[in-house]
Amino acid sequence: MGQKTPEPGGRPGEPRERPEPPVPAEPPALAEPPALAEPPELAEPAEPPALAEPPELTEPAEPPALAEPTPAAGAVGAAALAAGWSHRHRDVSGGWLRPTVFGAVDGLVTNASLIAGLGGGGAAAHAVVLTGVAALVAGAFSMGTGEYVSVTNQNELVHAEVAVERTMHARFPAAEQAELADTFRGYGADPDTAARMAAAVSRDPDTALRVHTREELGVDPFELPSAILAGVSSLVAFSLGALVPLLPYLAGEPHLAIALGLAAVALVVGGMVVGRLTGRPLPRSGLRQLALGGIAIAVTFAVGSLIGGRVP
Numbered sequence: 001m002g003q004k005t006p007e008p009g010g011r012p013g014e015p016r017e018r019p020e021p022p023v024p025a026e027p028p029a030l031a032e033p034p035a036l037a038e039p040p041e042l043a044e045p046a047e048p049p050a051l052a053e054p055p056e057l058t059e060p061a062e063p064p065a066l067a068e069p070t071p072a073a074g075a076v077g078a079a080a081l082a083a084g085w086s087h088r089h090r091d092v093s094g095g096w097l098r099p100t101v102f103g104a105v106d107g108l109v110t111n112a113s114l115i116a117g118l119g120g121g122g123a124a125a126h127a128v129v130l131t132g133v134a135a136l137v138a139g140a141f142s143m144g145t146g147e148y149v150s151v152t153n154q155n156e157l158v159h160a161e162v163a164v165e166r167t168m169h170a171r172f173p174a175a176e177q178a179e180l181a182d183t184f185r186g187y188g189a190d191p192d193t194a195a196r197m198a199a200a201v202s203r204d205p206d207t208a209l210r211v212h213t214r215e216e217l218g219v220d221p222f223e224l225p226s227a228i229l230a231g232v233s234s235l236v237a238f239s240l241g242a243l244v245p246l247l248p249y250l251a252g253e254p255h256l257a258i259a260l261g262l263a264a265v266a267l268v269v270g271g272m273v274v275g276r277l278t279g280r281p282l283p284r285s286g287l288r289q290l291a292l293g294g295i296a297i298a299v300t301f302a303v304g305s306l307i308g309g310r311v312p
Helices: 071-082 097-120 126-172 171-185 191-202 205-217 227-250 256-280 280-310
Strands: none
Touching: 097 126, 097 256, 097 280, 126 171, 126 205, 126 227, 171 191, 171 205, 191 205, 191 227, 227 256, 256 280
């Protein structure tokens, strides 16, 4: 029997150890797939640029001031004055003339007619005096207070409208200046001249307000009639007018003819005074006043005669 050849590296007689099979190497780990890149964030849309604000309306530039009057213009004015040229006018504002004339005529016609009616009815002199004085006092205060209230209300209305115009000037000066230029163009000025005139007037607020109210309201807010003057003028004038036909009775001459004669003279004189103030022909104004007053007196005398003859 042959001998077993010992395995290398082992002892004889020992069983040969089988080598352990090699452990297979672990396969390399799979590389992780690259992470997907996050999509870029969508940029917010840019805001559109803000709309530019419209430019503010600017007031029109003031044109150059009007030229001063030339010496030649002054010479023309001086020559006209020497020839009788004048701008003096009568008072047409109605501050005292209207209530004075109206009050005097009203008092004269009222009391003359009243006395004529009492005389036509055969009333006693004492009754005529009592009635005439009572009518004088009542009528004078009625005319005075009525005139005062009337003028006061008219002035308050003007002041209210002027306040509206002043507010418009403060809020819309350019529009008011343009309106004034239109007014001047309506008077015949060319556009450039009208614009210069409107700018010159608008530099002073008081002057601009005065011109606008004159054009739009027909009044001057700085020259309104006085309510007190109007009331007092009417009261005094009525009293004087009503006193004329009473004078014969107060003087101890209770004759209707004398009273009516004085009333007729007063009517003519009053009418002529009014004609003088208004520039009317004096005789025409006096006769017109006499005719109107005579109608009232005649009618009242007729009514008194009819009633006095029937009433016991």
